[in-house]
Amino acid sequence: MARQSKGRNIVNLLNLQNQQVASIINVSSFEPEDEEHELQLIMATSKGTVKKTRLSAYGNPRASGVIAIISTRTMI
Secondary structure: OOOOOOOOOHHHHOOOOOOOOOOOOOOOOOOOOOOOOOOEEEEEOOOOOEEEEEHHHHOOOOOOOOOOOOOOOOOO
């Protein structure tokens, strides 16, 4: 990309299928400033799945990406 480009659309970077991006969080560092306070990320789906993960788990993504949360519950 050129220095003056506005970036790329997230839909073109991720294989989302029938999912949506609810929010994007900009972080300057994936590691905590001190060892007492671990940075964490909490995610929730519309079906009630909740996941709490250390932010450092997302610091080194693989080429295929990182699967942050999987919702396997089906509505009955």
